[in-house]
Amino acid sequence: MRIHTVTFNPAIDETIMLDRLIPGEVHRARAVRQNAGGKGVNVASCLADWGADVVVHGLLGSENAAPFAALFAAKGITDRFIRVAGSTRVNLKLVDDAGTTDINLDGMAADDTLVAKVVGQLNLSVRTGDLVALSGSLPPGCPHEVYAAMVAQLRERGCRILLDTSGAPLKHALDAAVLPHVIKPNRSELAAWTGQAAMDRAALLAAGADLCRRGVELVVISMGEEGALFVSAQGALCAHLSLDGVASTVGAGDAMVAGLAAALADRLPLEALARLATGFAVGKLGMTGPNLPELNAVRALAQEVSICAMTMA
Numbered sequence: 001m002r003i004h005t006v007t008f009n010p011a012i013d014e015t016i017m018l019d020r021l022i023p024g025e026v027h028r029a030r031a032v033r034q035n036a037g038g039k040g041v042n043v044a045s046c047l048a049d050w051g052a053d054v055v056v057h058g059l060l061g062s063e064n065a066a067p068f069a070a071l072f073a074a075k076g077i078t079d080r081f082i083r084v085a086g087s088t089r090v091n092l093k094l095v096d097d098a099g100t101t102d103i104n105l106d107g108m109a110a111d112d113t114l115v116a117k118v119v120g121q122l123n124l125s126v127r128t129g130d131l132v133a134l135s136g137s138l139p140p141g142c143p144h145e146v147y148a149a150m151v152a153q154l155r156e157r158g159c160r161i162l163l164d165t166s167g168a169p170l171k172h173a174l175d176a177a178v179l180p181h182v183i184k185p186n187r188s189e190l191a192a193w194t195g196q197a198a199m200d201r202a203a204l205l206a207a208g209a210d211l212c213r214r215g216v217e218l219v220v221i222s223m224g225e226e227g228a229l230f231v232s233a234q235g236a237l238c239a240h241l242s243l244d245g246v247a248s249t250v251g252a253g254d255a256m257v258a259g260l261a262a263a264l265a266d267r268l269p270l271e272a273l274a275r276l277a278t279g280f281a282v283g284k285l286g287m288t289g290p291n292l293p294e295l296n297a298v299r300a301l302a303q304e305v306s307i308c309a310m311t312m313a
């Protein structure tokens with residue numbers, strides 16, 4: 001079984017470390033680094049660290065593709081990105097003691113022909129039983145319905161699908177007749193989808209349970225330092241692990257998606273899946289960039305995760 005990730009809107013993440021971010025002030029950076037990123041790239045990178053057989057698909061600007069090619073070569077990731085004239089966006093991540101401030105750009109424009117190329121190539125590449133992670137925002141020009149259409153086509157081919165997106169593409173995918181197997185919205189993405197200004201745990205759980213009743217097999221709602229809710233037909237639980245010394249929260253959600261994919265590949269039951277996904281996410285927090293610590297450390301973190309059962313209405 002192989003795991004495919006799709007990233008229509010990858011990014012080079014430029015992380016700038018500051019003493020303190022004060023809007024309107026001049027700052028002197030303590031350190032700066034760039035890494036190849038974007039949601040599906042980060043998912044693939046963590047999965048490759050875990051030893052999975054991973055294939056990456058999507059659109060990549062040919063003018064600054066070198067860090068991506070280097071990452072894929074270093075981690076043995078099969079590169080099926082279609083190169084497009086132009087540059088992949090550079091997203092800014094401002095890190096200070098209070099946390100991370102993300103400034104994400106729109107990305108390189110795409111069109112129907114390019115999108116059809118990615119989808120066509122993915123459809124040819126997948127086999128029954130493969131897992132496909134559809135990750136991230138869509139660049140300008142990319143139809144908002146593309147994930148919804150891909151879910152239907154991939155399910156027909158016998159793939160299991162994890163979707164991690166937001167806004168209109170999430171809405172289209174959740175309004176469709178054929179739904180993804182797994183979704184991982186964060187709290188604000190799910191609130192935006194429901195139209196609520198803010199959601200407490202009871203409201204998140206109710207929305208997750210509702211989606212499960214409609215046919216999504218597993219809804220994972222990530223809540224940053226509060227952990228995540230895992231909702232499925234097997235039940236619902238909250239998983240949490242705190243960590244001292246967070247280097248960067250960028251990519252924590254993607255590491256969690258990677259952990260979900262690893263757990264689904266091993267057909268783990270709900271509690272073990274929640275432990276592993278949280279172990280991946282918290283394991284990533286110790287460093288900048290989409291990398292896991294050594295595998296025994298991830299397994300040890302997974303064992304430390306606290307789990308509490310939640311009652312669904």
Ligand SMILES: Nc1ncnc2c1ncn2[C@@H]1O[C@H](COP(=O)(O)OP(=O)(O)O)[C@@H](O)[C@H]1O
Nearest residue numbers: 186222223224225227228241242249252253281
């Ligand atoms: N500061 C933190 N401390 C502990 N765990 C965290 C922290 N930030 C993120 N995580 C873990 O990473 C997961 C994903 O992070 P989150 O920020 O919710 O996702 P996203 O990056 O998609 O918004 C969380 O559910 C949690 O398990």
Ligand SMILES: O=P(O)(O)OC[C@H]1O[C@](O)(COP(=O)(O)O)[C@@H](O)[C@@H]1O
Nearest residue numbers: 037038039091136137251252253254
């Ligand atoms: O696809 P989007 O929503 O524009 O987000 C892209 C950004 O999200 C990241 O993939 C990180 O995502 P998470 O922090 O949610 O895991 C960055 O690498 C990238 O800059």
